[in-house]
Amino acid sequence: MSRQLRIIFPGAVYHIGARGYERSFIFKDDKEKQHFLDILTRASKKYDFTIHAYAIMGNHYHILAETSSPNLSQVMHYINMRYGKYYNIRHKRKGYVFERRYSAFVIQKGEAVKRQVQYIHMNPIRAKIESILGTYKWTSHNRYVGMDKESPAKCDYVLSLFGEDTKTATAAYEEYMCKSKVLNKVRVETGMYGVGIIGDKSFVKNVKLLFVNKKLSEEINTRSEIKKIFDYKEIIRAVCEFYQITEVLLTAKKGAWNVYKKVLIYLLSADGGLSGAEIGRMLEIHQSSVSKAISRMEKQIKAIKWKAEEIDKIRIKYTVLKEMLIK
Structure with a gap:
């Protein structure tokens, strides 16, 4: 049986x-719950991974x-391996x-x-661990109501969905949490290949369209992740838009090793799925030079935080991602 694919x-x-294995308790006391929370905190800093909400129960956990x-795979490998x-x-x-x-689930x-x-923060109530929301300290609920300053959860985005200022948003959040009609498990839309999309x-349609390509059906039994292969024209457009330069300057043979072209080469490989030979022919650069440029960019992205952030900002400019994510 093939492993469930990830949408990344x-x-x-x-x-x-x-x-927990065989549904056994893996968070047996407060010390273990705190250790898991410490791992989450380190992971969020190491991988620029924003934790919106969490609940650490006796035999399982939830993270938004x-x-x-x-x-995602690297983050979760780090968390589960270290706690295990x-x-x-x-x-x-x-x-x-x-x-x-x-x-x-996406x-x-x-x-x-x-x-x-709401579903995550209500876990202790559904499990009858607490009867009053907030008395169980191993969720991020108290962070949302200003009672837990040490929590790794970042609540700014979620609270912004409830109101413009903190006081109004917090009051609206607390009222929303008390709505009993949505305490039951959320309905999950099943996406392609059994991947959950909520x-x-x-949105469900756009996610499906985003990741459709012929190779997926051919590689379904050997792949563990689905990564979108973007059209090279879309990547060039996004790089030009981010750096405010023209396509002629970006792809010109002269000045082949300007910083913008190195970024373009990396993205054509990572997100465009193009080989070194294909990129070389496109930009009139030797294949070995393309390989060196990709290797250098990979090292920079791992070592320099602002460079990784820059790459992510360019990726968000891909039209289909912009339509899905900018809310």
């Missing part, structure tokens, strides 16, 4: 969850998060800690995000 793109919001880069190692050492055991791969920004936050019909 910059700026995506995910509802992520994982459960946003990735600025298409790096800690748990096994502490309990002097070996073997699996989590039951299976984490689940990750969430539309806006109203769908509000519903996910949002309105237009």
Whole structure:
């Protein structure tokens, strides 16, 4: 049986969850819950991974998060591997800690995000761990109402969906959380290949269209992620728009190694799926030079935070992502 595919793109919001092996308790006391929270905090800083909400229960967790880069797999590997190692050492055991791969549903920004936050924060009430929202301290709810300054959750975006100023937004959030009619599990739209997509019909349709290409059906049994292959013209347009330069200057043979062209070469490879030979022919550059440029850019992106952020800002300018993500 093939593994469930992941939909990966910059700026995506995910509802992520994982459960203990054979549904066993993997967060047995406050010390373990705090250690997991510390790992989340480190992951958010290391990978520029925004945590909007979370709930750490006895045998599972929920996280609502946003990735600025298409790096969900690396983030979750970091989180689950480190906690699994800690748990096994502490309990002097070996073997699996989590039951299976984490689940990750793609969430539309806006109203769908509000519903996910509510579902996550209401977990302790549904599990009858608490009867009054906020008495269970291992969710991000108290961060939203100003009672937990240490939480790694960033609530600015979600609160902005409830009101323009903090006081109004917080009051509206608390009222929304008390609406009993949406306490039940949220409805999940099943996307292609069993991937969960939560949002309105237009969003679900756009996500499906975004990731449709012939190679997917051919590689369905060997791929674990779906990464969009963008048209090279779209990538060139986005780079030109970001740097405020013309396509003629960007692709001209003269001045082949200006900084903009290095970025273009990297994106044509990473997001356009073009080979070194194809990029070389397009820009009239030797294939070995293309390979060196890609390698240098990859190192810069890993080592220099502002360079990684710059690449992500260019990616958001791809037309189809702009239409989906700018809300």
